[in-house]
Amino acid sequence: MFNYFFSVIIWIIYKTHMEYRIGGAKYSCLMGKQTKFCLQIALLVLIVTLVFVYFKLPSGDSLPDGRLEPSGEPDALDKYLNQQFQFLGVGGKQKNALDPKVKELEQYQQLVLSILHNSDANCRLTEFMIRNGSCKAGINETTSYSDILGTQVYTVMTTCAGEHMKRPWVLFLHGMAYTTRVWVETNIMRMTASFGFNSIAIDLPGFGNSKGSKKVSSEVEFINDLIDSLKITKFVIVSPSMSGRYSIPYLKTLNPKLVGFVAAAPTSTELLTGTDATTIETPVLIMKGERDNQLGKVSLDNLARLKHSTTFIVPDAGHPSYVDNTPVFTREMIKFLLCMSSETQ
Incomplete structure (x- = not known):
């Protein structure tokens, strides 16, 4: 996520400092008379970039392959199931991956x-x-x-x-x-x-x-x-x-x-x-x-x-x-x- 926002910042800086041509004349966004126009360009670039980031990023906390990524340190049951029984990602439903009761029932059944x-x-x-x-x-x-x-x-x-x-x-x-x-x-x-x-x-x-x-x-x-x-x-x-x-x-x-x-x-x-x-x-x-x-x-x-x-x-x-x-x-x-x-x- 950080990499995306970092790219956005670099992109905006570039756009607000670039030189452009209108009708054969050369202008710079650093020129005082063009400040309003440059801000409009920067805002448009920001909106387009944020829309791109929104659709580019995976939804929720999922990994590229669709598996849920646990947040923070896993609890004792997560450690046990991950390290010992290895239930997660082995034929289980994705929605059950973070439900301790479901994992406990699976462990009992196994x-x-x-x-x-x-x-x-x-x-x-x-x-x-x-x-x-x-x-x-x-x-x-x-x-x-x-x-x-x-x-x-x-x-x-x-x-x-x-x-x-x-x-x-x-x-x-x-x-x-x-x-x-x-x-x-x-x-x-x-x-x-x-x-x-x-x-x-x-x-x-x-x-x-x-x-x-x-x-x-x-x-x-x-x-x-x-x-x-x-x-x-x-x-x-x-x-x-x-x-x-x-x-x-x-x-x-x-x-x-x-x-x-x-x-x-x-x-x-x-x-x-x-x-x-x-x-x-x-x-x-x-x-x-x-x-x-x-x-x-x-x-x-x-x-x-x-x-x-x-x-x-x-x-x-x-x-x-x-x-x-x-x-x-x-x-x-x-x-x-x-x-x-x-x-x-």
């Missing part, structure tokens, strides 16, 4: 198909089983602080609007380098809620927006207090990396409210004993990044001893597999949640 095409012998999911318990209304996302063991803990909740969901809640913890933002910006929380699993993510004490020290009196009591404050009766923990110091001791308590456990290379798995391998009844999904040969391998070796554990190697991913390969991580996690919830409902 996940449903991906789950159906990647089912395994241990859990045969049908489309009816998937959609029957999914959220039919919109997704609400709220943030707040909860007083847990005297610490102000920052929480993000994604819930199905106006519906009482029968499926378990999902508690998202985070690793040392991340906070609740990782679950929000990858859109994993909203997708989880779309499939009927209301979700909560927290900044652990001393991290992100939460207050207090990074050390708590009891990690087990911390999770108990959190779950009790929300009046949650059954839930699943998604635990990556450093959060294992909270989740693994809690897994060992055999609390019946914990109906599932997604392990994304958590720490503290060395706390699991031979007795735990036979007494822990909670279904566990072990998610290891293909390139995570340090903590991921140690975590896998220890957790694989649990009798109700299954393992999935996330391709093209390192330690934070939920960031490196978000679509596959999300698909396998939701598959696990659906299979697990069909047994626990």
Whole structure:
């Protein structure tokens, strides 16, 4: 746009300084007697040029090929869809390109198909089983602080609007380098809620927006207090990396409210004993990044001893597999949640 207006300015300057001939006589626009006449010429040139610019420029904020150009920094959902699922420009309607609700619905539909095409012998999911318990209304996302063991803990909740969901809640913890933002910006929380699993993510004490020290009196009591404050009766923990110091001791308590456990290379798995391998009844999904040969391998070796554990190697991913390969991580996690919830409902 700037280039067009710059051209207009140069064109006007040229016209108002040119010399012209009338009846064989030579005149200049800089001559005082001809000022009015020159201004009329300049005005006419300006009008013609603006009309040309109007018809020359593409309409709206579209690109030459008709695709809409996003304005400003894309939001978290735009980043996720552009970088991970790449919906925009792939068979979608142009008018939907800037509509987050439409993109979210497309993402849900793609996940449903991906789950159906990647089912395994241990859990045969049908489309009816998937959609029957999914959220039919919109997704609400709220943030707040909860007083847990005297610490102000920052929480993000994604819930199905106006519906009482029968499926378990999902508690998202985070690793040392991340906070609740990782679950929000990858859109994993909203997708989880779309499939009927209301979700909560927290900044652990001393991290992100939460207050207090990074050390708590009891990690087990911390999770108990959190779950009790929300009046949650059954839930699943998604635990990556450093959060294992909270989740693994809690897994060992055999609390019946914990109906599932997604392990994304958590720490503290060395706390699991031979007795735990036979007494822990909670279904566990072990998610290891293909390139995570340090903590991921140690975590896998220890957790694989649990009798109700299954393992999935996330391709093209390192330690934070939920960031490196978000679509596959999300698909396998939701598959696990659906299979697990069909047994626990």
